[in-house]
Amino acid sequence: MSRRTLSTLPILVFLAGCNNLGSSADMGVTPGGSQDIELARSLIEEGQVPSREHFTAEGLFSEHDLPLDGAPCEQSLCPRAAASIVNPVDGSGAQVLVQLGFGTNIQEDTFERSALDVAVALDISCSMQGSMPALKHAFRELVDQMDENDRMSIVTYGTVARVHERLRAMDAGGKERMLDAIKDLDDGGSTNMEEGMSKAIEQLQDASDREDVSKRVMLFTDVQPNTGATGEDTFLGIVRDAADDDIGMTLFGIGLHMGSELAEEMSEVRGGNSVFLSGSEKIKQVFDELDTLVTPIAYNLDVAVSAAQELSFRRAIGAPLDEESGQVEMGASTLFLSRRQGGIGALLEIEISEELPLPEQPWEIASFQISYESLDGEIIEEELSLSWDGGSIHGQRLTKADQLGVYKMGGLVDEILALEAAADWCSGQIDQQKALSRIHAATESVAGIVLDLEDSDLSEEVGLLKQLELNVQSGEEACVPADLYYY
Numbered sequence: 001m002s003r004r005t006l007s008t009l010p011i012l013v014f015l016a017g018c019n020n021l022g023s024s025a026d027m028g029v030t031p032g033g034s035q036d037i038e039l040a041r042s043l044i045e046e047g048q049v050p051s052r053e054h055f056t057a058e059g060l061f062s063e064h065d066l067p068l069d070g071a072p073c074e075q076s077l078c079p080r081a082a083a084s085i086v087n088p089v090d091g092s093g094a095q096v097l098v099q100l101g102f103g104t105n106i107q108e109d110t111f112e113r114s115a116l117d118v119a120v121a122l123d124i125s126c127s128m129q130g131s132m133p134a135l136k137h138a139f140r141e142l143v144d145q146m147d148e149n150d151r152m153s154i155v156t157y158g159t160v161a162r163v164h165e166r167l168r169a170m171d172a173g174g175k176e177r178m179l180d181a182i183k184d185l186d187d188g189g190s191t192n193m194e195e196g197m198s199k200a201i202e203q204l205q206d207a208s209d210r211e212d213v214s215k216r217v218m219l220f221t222d223v224q225p226n227t228g229a230t231g232e233d234t235f236l237g238i239v240r241d242a243a244d245d246d247i248g249m250t251l252f253g254i255g256l257h258m259g260s261e262l263a264e265e266m267s268e269v270r271g272g273n274s275v276f277l278s279g280s281e282k283i284k285q286v287f288d289e290l291d292t293l294v295t296p297i298a299y300n301l302d303v304a305v306s307a308a309q310e311l312s313f314r315r316a317i318g319a320p321l322d323e324e325s326g327q328v329e330m331g332a333s334t335l336f337l338s339r340r341q342g343g344i345g346a347l348l349e350i351e352i353s354e355e356l357p358l359p360e361q362p363w364e365i366a367s368f369q370i371s372y373e374s375l376d377g378e379i380i381e382e383e384l385s386l387s388w389d390g391g392s393i394h395g396q397r398l399t400k401a402d403q404l405g406v407y408k409m410g411g412l413v414d415e416i417l418a419l420e421a422a423a424d425w426c427s428g429q430i431d432q433q434k435a436l437s438r439i440h441a442a443t444e445s446v447a448g449i450v451l452d453l454e455d456s457d458l459s460e461e462v463g464l465l466k467q468l469e470l471n472v473q474s475g476e477e478a479c480v481p482a483d484l485y486y487y
Contacts, residue, residue: 027104027106028067028103028339029102029337029338030058030338030341031332032272032273032334033264033272034055034058034267034320035273035275036275037060038277039054039055040055042278044464044467047474047478048478048480049423049425049471049472049479050480052424054423057317058319060412061341061412062340062341063340064458065457066406066408066412067341067404068082068101068403069082073105074105076105076298077372078105079101079384080101080102081098081100081386082101082406083365083388083406084097084407085097085391088413089445090438091438096365096388097409100303100368100384104297104337106297113214113292113294114213115149115150116146116150116151116294117150117204117210117213117216118153118218119167119200119203119218120139120154120217120220122135122154122155123219123222123254124156128221138254141287144287147170148170148171149170150170151168151174151207152168152174153168154178154181154182155203157192157193157196160195161198161199162199163203165177165181166203167204193235197235197238197239200219201217201238201242205245214248214294214295215246216249217247217248217250218250218252219250220254221254222253222254235266236265240269243270243271243272248294248296249267250293251266251267251272251275252276252277254277267320270299270334271296272333289339292338293336295337297337297375298373298375299334299372300333300371301332301335301371301372303330305368306366307365308366310359311366320334335372341405361388361389364385364386367384367385368386370382370383389402407452407453411446411449414441414442415461415464421434421439422435422468435472439465439468440469443465443469447462450462
């Protein structure tokens with residue numbers, strides 16, 4: 001793998017939830033923050049080219065199952081790692097993709113989520129006029145997932161916010177009251193999201209405490225606040241203050257004009273995540289997995305990378321952190337239980353030449369100092385070392401990878417690079433031909449993995465990339481500008 005000229009070799013390191021391959025009863029772990037790239041998908045399907053603010057790496061990884069094999073896990077989180085040799089479509093050259101993941105001892109057949117106190121904040125402003133049917137659909141699906149151990153309240157907000165239904169038990173009578181409350185909702189007024197969020201949080205702060213109960217605000221909005229406090233720092237401050245009271249935030253974005261950057265930052269606070277609701281099918285799918293969406297498994301994940309002598313840390317990628325520490329290379333404010341796996345990562349690089357080739361196998365790549373906070377507040381510290389032994393051959397393309405999960409992840413990395421290339425073309429950073437070349441290469445990369453693995457989820461990514469290529473070919477009028485929070 002040595003080259004004739006001096007160059008750099010980045011090593012991409014991704015954190016993903018994982019389960020023990022071959023055991024369908026195992027659960028996985030995924031970082032908080034964005035849980036999908038549905039906003040970008042919807043824009044592409046509409047013939048547009050999303051900006052970088054419309055998607056995240058962790059969102060794409062969270063949509064796919066990227067399991068890592070490993071020894072049986074006897075605790076809530078167990079580090080795992082695997083590696084693959086890749087050639088990313090951005091032309092940066094041969095690299096090593098490393099997947100750092102967590103297994104868990106939680107089993108799907110015995111898992112029951114904690115009782116839940118939920119305050120639903122419903123945006124009923126004028127900007128939500130076309131989305132009200134989807135909003136009501138989402139709410140009905142949510143109510144259906146509640147049981148008698150849960151409690152729910154409704155706060156509506158337009159120009160002003162009000163408590164539409166107080167916090168009540170979700171027994172048969174409570175569910176009926178909640179479903180009746182949604183029927184007569186009308187849109188109107190401005191978007192006073194600050195007051196709506198504050199009142200929803202107050203519902204949980206003022207509630208009588210119960211043991212082993214999770215508290216969560218579920219905010220349904222198109223994220224276009226224009227009344228009350230509209231500064232980004234104000235909203236983040238509200239969410240952070242709620243997190244200090246152990247109140248998590250799940251943000252459901254509705255409509256193609258939502259302020260996705262604000263949504264992303266709000267969901268990266270401790271206990272936070274976000275989902276984009278693109279239609280009734282997506283809404284139903286999301287609430288089929290409500291139990292994991294509202295189940296944090298750990299907080300404040302910090303991963304410090306100690307690279308081998310030949311390597312150096314470059315940057316974190318796809319890390320859903322609220323406030324990064326200058327001494328922590330990557331991490332996540334929250335890890336959630338999941339039936340799929342997402343990812344965060346880091347870049348390591350090495351200078352190689354004919355005189356300084358790569359070390360012989362096994363090659364010790366790096367060690368990771370991992371710390372996180374358990375649900376009971378205990379700080380857990382772990383160490384993990386990773387070496388490259390050459391991997392195994394997977395698929396017709398003869399790509400070397402330790403495991404199939406990291407092999408799949410290589411295709412998703414190429415997809416993210418293609419999305420970034422399209423966005424960078426729109427912002428004038430690269431020319432159209434370069435963007436098209438990267439998108440086409442990513443399409444072939446993912447299509448090759450689909451052919452090898454017969455993965456139906458990945459086949460949808462091929463269709464998305466083909467449509468993105470057509471959108472870029474159509475010209476700059478397809479470009480979507482960066483988000484405007486207010487109008």
